[in-house]
Amino acid sequence: MSRYLVTPAAHVNGAITVPGDKSISHRTLMLGSIAEGVTEARGFLDSEDCLATMAAMRALGVNVERPSEKAVRVHGVGMHGLRVAQHSLDMGNSGTAMRLMTGLLAGQSFDSELVGDSSLMKRPMERAAGPLRQMGAHIDTLNGRAPVRIHGGHRLRGMRYEMPMASAQVKSAVLLGGLYAEGATTVVEPAVTRDHTERMLLGFGCDITAVRGTVTLRPPQKLQAGSFDVPGDFSSAAFFMVAGCLAARDVLTIRGVGINPTRTGLLDILSLMGADLRLVNHRSAGAEPVADIEVRRSQLKGIRVPEELVPLAIDEFPVFFVAAACADGETVLTGAEELRVKESDRIAVMAEGLRAMGVDSEVLHDGIRLQGKPQGHVFSGGTVDSHGDHRIAMSFSVASLRAAKPIEILDVANVATSFPGFVDIARQAGLDVALQA
Numbered sequence: 500m501s502r503y504l505v506t507p508a509a510h511v512n513g514a515i516t517v518p519g520d521k522s523i524s525h526r527t528l529m530l531g532s533i534a535e536g537v538t539e540a541r542g543f544l545d546s547e548d549c550l551a552t553m554a555a556m557r558a559l560g561v562n563v564e565r566p567s568e569k570a571v572r573v574h575g576v577g578m579h580g581l582r583v584a585q586h587s588l589d590m591g592n593s594g595t596a597m598r599l600m601t602g603l604l605a606g607q608s609f610d611s612e613l614v615g616d617s618s619l620m621k622r623p624m625e626r627a628a629g630p631l632r633q634m635g636a637h638i639d640t641l642n643g644r645a646p647v648r649i650h651g652g653h654r655l656r657g658m659r660y661e662m663p664m665a666s667a668q669v670k671s672a673v674l675l676g677g678l679y680a681e682g683a684t685t686v687v688e689p690a691v692t693r694d695h696t697e698r699m700l701l702g703f704g705c706d707i708t709a710v711r712g713t714v715t716l717r718p719p720q721k722l723q724a725g726s727f728d729v730p731g732d733f734s735s736a737a738f739f740m741v742a743g744c745l746a747a748r749d750v751l752t753i754r755g756v757g758i759n760p761t762r763t764g765l766l767d768i769l770s771l772m773g774a775d776l777r778l779v780n781h782r783s784a785g786a787e788p789v790a791d792i793e794v795r796r797s798q799l800k801g802i803r804v805p806e807e808l809v810p811l812a813i814d815e816f817p818v819f820f821v822a823a824a825c826a827d828g829e830t831v832l833t834g835a836e837e838l839r840v841k842e843s844d845r846i847a848v849m850a851e852g853l854r855a856m857g858v859d860s861e862v863l864h865d866g867i868r869l870q871g872k873p874q875g876h877v878f879s880g881g882t883v884d885s886h887g888d889h890r891i892a893m894s895f896s897v898a899s900l901r902a903a904k905p906i907e908i909l910d911v912a913n914v915a916t917s918f919p920g921f922v923d924i925a926r927q928a929g930l931d932v933a934l935q936a
């Protein structure tokens with residue numbers, strides 16, 4: 500089982516570029532596949548999660564070319580051009596891929612089956628299957644989990660769906676089903692979640708409106724392909740934002756990062772903690788805003804995280820806990836029970852790793868309470884288990900900047916699901932991470 504050995508480094512510095520956005524890369528493959536014409540995306544994330552989606556679209560009869568490692572050319576087959584796959588579609592570790600594909604496949608004329616790795620097979624799938632079933636889809640799950648069997652050939656009806664949890668994956672699954680429905684589909688969100696699907700559907704020419712958390716899609720005749728750049732993934736930049744706060748020598752710049760406001764909750768949270776983060780060189784890529792993020796060393800202070808920011812920072816909490824452990828005073832997070840059904844139970848697994856390095860916390864059913872230590876070594880070092888969760892592995896790498904001794908991080912192979920090249924980029928920034936096979 501591969502692991503990282505991370506030796507405490509004195510500081511980080513310089514300029515880095517993180518790989519392309521995972522959410523946008525998945526959606527590019529799915530929407531490009533059912534569009535008319537060729538969709539070309541530069542800056543595509545060639546991570547294991549997105550490659551699982553690519554393999555699925557190919558199995559459904561779509562020609563996806565790779566003109567270079569970080570570009571895809573998707574030859575759209577039109578809304579009704581997908582063909583039955585000859586085998587189960589393996590979505591690997593990716594909840595996004597499995598839930599969005601459930602929506603896309605619900606409206607097809609043929610049957611499909613979705614499976615995944617041991618982590619994905621344990622995650623809840625009824626949250627996507629349930630509303631699609633209400634629209635007329637025939638979908639089976641096994642005790643609410645994968646395999647997800649989608650029986651094609653059933654007419655879908657548009658509906659108004661009041662989503663019980665704040666989930667962009669569920670919203671997107673319902674909207675993708677809505678592309679094939681009779682009549683309009685409306686999703687009402689309990690809190691704002693990432694809106695890449697809506698932006699991209701608009702870019703592909705769909706009639707979609709979003710007003711204060713209510714998204715309405717009128718089913719299109721067709722989607723029109725286009726070409727665009729995929730911005731750097733804010734969730735990958737997040738590790739370096741915290742690293743810079745803890746230990747930038749002068750300034751650590753992360754170039755070309757997507758700063759869609761439905762993704763940048765961590766910027767607001769770190770700013771509330773007193774971080775010196777500056778967005779410069781604003782521009783756009785496709786339908787998404789982009790900037791360079793400059794991070795300077797900052798003495799963070801503990802906060803109570805405003806609950807409305809939770810869905811806007813949902814993937815960033817593992818590294819946020821590292822920041823909170825280094826802050827002056829107490830930090831309290833509540834309203835984040837969704838963290839328990841991610842690639843791992845991120846509240847339990849982070850608390851376990853922090854405890855292994857001498858940082859106590861109080862685990863709440865929907866969050867955590869922890870007392871930070873603003874000076875000196877915060878983490879003892881030693882061995883922590885990422886439980887195969889990519890974001891936990893990368894977060895504990897950042898903790899090394901305040902560790903007394905090296906940190907050994909177990910079970911790190913899944914970093915490749917979201918951040919290929921993490922070790923090289925982290926080393927470029929100044930972290931001393933080594934992969935041990």
Ligand code: S3P
Nearest residue numbers: 522595665666667668669813814
């Ligand atoms: C994602 C939505 C979020 C996020 C995930 C990517 C997406 O999941 O955690 O990494 O691309 O729609 P939820 O919708 O389950 O919160």
